[in-house]
Structures are given as C-alpha cells and as structure tokens.
Amino acid sequence: MKRPFGQHFLFDPNILKKIIACGEVTREDTVVEIGPGLGTLTRFLSLYAKKVIAIEIDRKLIGKLDRILAVPPLEKGGIESCRGAGGGFGNVELIQADALKFPYDTIEGKFKVVANIPYYITTPLFFRLLEFKDKVTGMTLLMQKEVAKRITASHGSKDYGVLSISAQFYTRPELKFMVSRKAFVPPPEVDSAVVHFEVSPSPLYPVRNEELFFDVVKTAFAQRRKTISNSLKKFEGIKNALSDIGMDPGLRPEKLSVEDFVRLANALT
Ligand code: SAM
Numbered sequence: 075m076k077r078p079f080g081q082h083f084l085f086d087p088n089i090l091k092k093i094i095a096c097g098e099v100t101r102e103d104t105v106v107e108i109g110p111g112l113g114t115l116t117r118f119l120s121l122y123a124k125k126v127i128a129i130e131i132d133r134k135l136i137g138k139l140d141r142i143l144a145v146p147p148l149e150k151g152g153i154e155s156c157r158g159a160g161g162g163f164g165n166v167e168l169i170q171a172d173a174l175k176f177p178y179d180t181i182e183g184k185f186k187v188v189a190n191i192p193y194y195i196t197t198p199l200f201f202r203l204l205e206f207k208d209k210v211t212g213m214t215l216l217m218q219k220e221v222a223k224r225i226t227a228s229h230g231s232k233d234y235g236v237l238s239i240s241a242q243f244y245t246r247p248e249l250k251f252m253v254s255r256k257a258f259v260p261p262p263e264v265d266s267a268v269v270h271f272e273v274s275p276s277p278l279y280p281v282r283n284e285e286l287f288f289d290v291v292k293t294a295f296a297q298r299r300k301t302i303s304n305s306l307k308k309f310e311g312i313k314n315a316l317s318d319i320g321m322d323p324g325l326r327p328e329k330l331s332v333e334d335f336v337r338l339a340n341a342l343t
Contacts, residue, residue, distance in 0.1 A: 079132050080192025082258040083111050084216075089257055090118050096250045096270045097188040097214035099123050104181065108173040108199065111135060113142040115190055120163040127171045127181060128166055136170045142282060142309070143168065144202040174198055178206040190216040193262070197237065204244055204273070213245070222249055222261040222267035229331040236295050240288070243279060245271040279336045287339035294327035294335075302327055302338075315341035325341050 084090060093115065099105055099122045110128035112118040112135070120143075130136055143163040169176070174195055178185075187203060187210060196217050197254045203210055220233075225241045226249045227233035241247050253266040281287045290306060297305040303323030306312045314322045319337045321330075330338070 079109070080194050080262075081111060081132070082260060082262045083114065084190055084253075085114050085257055086257055087118070088254060090115050092213060092251065093190070093216060094118055094122050094188060094266055096268055097186055097212065099186060099188060104153050104183060104185040106178070106181065106185050106187045106189075108187065108191050110139055110168070111190070115188070116143065116166060117163060119188060120166050122300075123164065126166045127169065127185070129169045129171050129176055130174050131170070133170055136168065139168055143306060158190045175204050178203070178209060181209065183209075184211050186211055187213040187215070189214075191222075193218045193264070198242070207273050208275045212273055214250075214268060215271070216253060216266050216268050219252060219265040219267045222269045225269060229329060229334070231328070234328050235298070236292055239291050239332050239335060241271070243277055245273050246278070247271045279332060280340075281336050282340050282343040287336065289337050290339045290342065291327075294330070298327050301325060302330070309342055311342060326334055 082133070097105070099119065101122070101124055103123045104125045104127065105119050105123040107116055107119055107126055107128045110130050113128075116126060116128050128139070130139065143166050146163070173322065191199060196215075200213075200215070203213060221237075223233045224235060224237045226247045227235070227238045248270050250268040250270050254264070255261040255265050258266075280301075290309065293308065294302055294305050301324045303312065303316060305327065308327065309315075313323070315338060319341045321334065321338060
C-alpha cells in the first residue's frame with residue numbers, strides 16, 4: 075500500500091541512536107529533523123542536542139506529536155538509557171510545514187540535519203538543503219539504499235552519475251550503514267541506508283564556471299554509452315580541451331572522476 079507522505083516509522087532504539095551517533099550530535103548543536111513522524115528519533119535527538127527543530131507536513135501527526143513530546147522521558151524501556159534523560163522534550167520546536175519550502179535561513183545560527191526522510195522527496199530535499207550550505211554544517215539522512223549508493227558512488231561504478239557528482243561537489247558523503255526494510259513500520263518496498271554528509275559552504279573543487287561544469291556533466295551523462303568526445307560535441311573547442319588536458323576522447327563519462335570533469339570544464343572555459 076502506498077503511504078501518504080512516505081510514512082514508514084522507525085522504533086528500534088539501537089538504530090535511532092546509531093543514526094544520531096553518525097551525525098555526531100552534541101549538546102552544542104541545533105538539529106533540524108525533517109519528518110518527525112511519531113517522534114521516535116525526535117525524542118532521542120532532544121536528549122542529545124541543544125535544540126531540535128522538527129518540520130512535519132502532516133497536520134494529523136502534529137497533534138499526536140504534541141502529546142508524545144509532552145511526556146517526559148522517565149519511563150523504562152529504551153529511551154531512558156540516553157545521556158541527559160530525565161528532563162522533558164522542551165527543547166523541541168515542532169513546525170507544521172513542507173520541508174521543501176521551509177525558509178531555513180530563518181533558523182538562528184548554524185545547524186545539522188538528522189532525519190529519516192520520506193523517499194519521495196529525497197533528491198529535491200537534498201538540493202533544497204544545499205541552498206543553505208552556509209548554515210548547514212552536516213546532514214545525516216536515512217534514505218533509500220539505491221539513492222545512497224548513487225550519491226556515494228565513485229567513478230568507474232555503475233551507480234556513478236550526475237547525482238554522485240552533484241553531491242560530491244559540495245559535500246563529502248559517506249555511506250554509514252544499511253537498514254533493512256523490516257526495521258520500519260509498515261515496511262517499505264526497499265531497503266535503506268544512512269548517509270552522512272559533511273557540508274562545505276564553498277565548492278570542494280576549483281571550478282572556474284560552475285554553470286558550465288554542470289552543463290558538461292549533465293550532457294555527458296545524458297548519453298552515458300557514448301564517448302565523451304561524441305556526447306560533448308555541442309561544446310565548442312571540446313577536441314582541443316581534451317587534448318590540452320591529455321584526456322582520452324574515447325572515454326565513457328563514468329570513467330571520469332569529479333576532478334576530471336573539473337579539469338575538462340576549466341579547459342573549456
Ligand atoms: N522520523 C520518523 C521515523 O523515523 O519514524 C518518520 C519517518 S517517515 C519515513 C517520513 C516523515 O516525513 C513522515 O512523518 C511524513 O509525514 C513526513 N513528511 C513527508 N513529506 C514531508 C514534507 N514535504 N515536509 C515535511 N515532512 C514530510
């Protein structure tokens with residue numbers, strides 16, 4: 075059955091704590107959580123972070139979450155083992171909003187993002203958050219395994235493509251661990267993985283013209299079976315650029331590292 079808003083909930087405290095550990099959340103941190111759902115991750119985050127801003131689109135869940143977060147974490151059975159347990163969840167700010175439209179620049183100071191995100195918005199959400207890369211210091215996202223593999227793929231792998239290069243241009247993504255679909259209630263149709271992204275406010279590569287760089291990358295992968303000299307024909311001077319940097323024109327795009335694409339785009343500039 076298709077779930078509205080991609081609602082698949084996680085209850086296993088070990089997985090939840092492992093996600094937070096990957097995010098290296100400390101008492102100094104403001105953490106944004108996208109899609110708190112029934113608040114299982116939110117409650118742990120509340121115990122580890124200085125402040126949690128939880129953005130949930132579903133109005134029906136907001137009322138439930140208000141009640142869940144009103145109960146202090148004193149009961150035995152999972153959450154009591156958290157560092158700092160014993161207070162309330164008073165450091166959680168619950169916001170009913172679409173995470174794709176939320177104005178993250180209104181958040182005071184820098185923040186980390188830690189979330190079990192709805193699959194159907196993974197890519198747009200990732201790029202939306204990157205628009206605020208001056209403020210986001212890191213992201214730890216539980217996402218569909220296939221997308222995690224594409225994001226973290228190195229050149230030469232079948233998963234490598236525009237998404238890998240775009241993600242690796244601004245962040246250092248690291249695939250942390252897999253989560254079986256059986257860990258969710260109800261289980262989704264795919265497995266998941268946690269990816270941690272170290273976010274850089276400026277590009278990690280010395281590209282002269284970012285727009286041209288992404289145009290080259292997208293054009294090359296639009297026809298990934300073709301050689302780069304063929305697929306990049308529309309760029310004036312491509313032959314000279316390839317020869318200037320000593321790159322084999324017969325290569326397929328998946329053989330080029332991010333650095334190679336940067337060298338090529340710079341040679342075209
Ligand atoms: N964090 C909870 C957990 O781990 O159990 C729920 C995760 S569930 C995969 C995704 C959550 O994101 C749901 O609560 C869903 O309602 C919410 N959601 C879906 N689309 C959203 C959007 N555009 N903005 C904010 N929240 C959204």
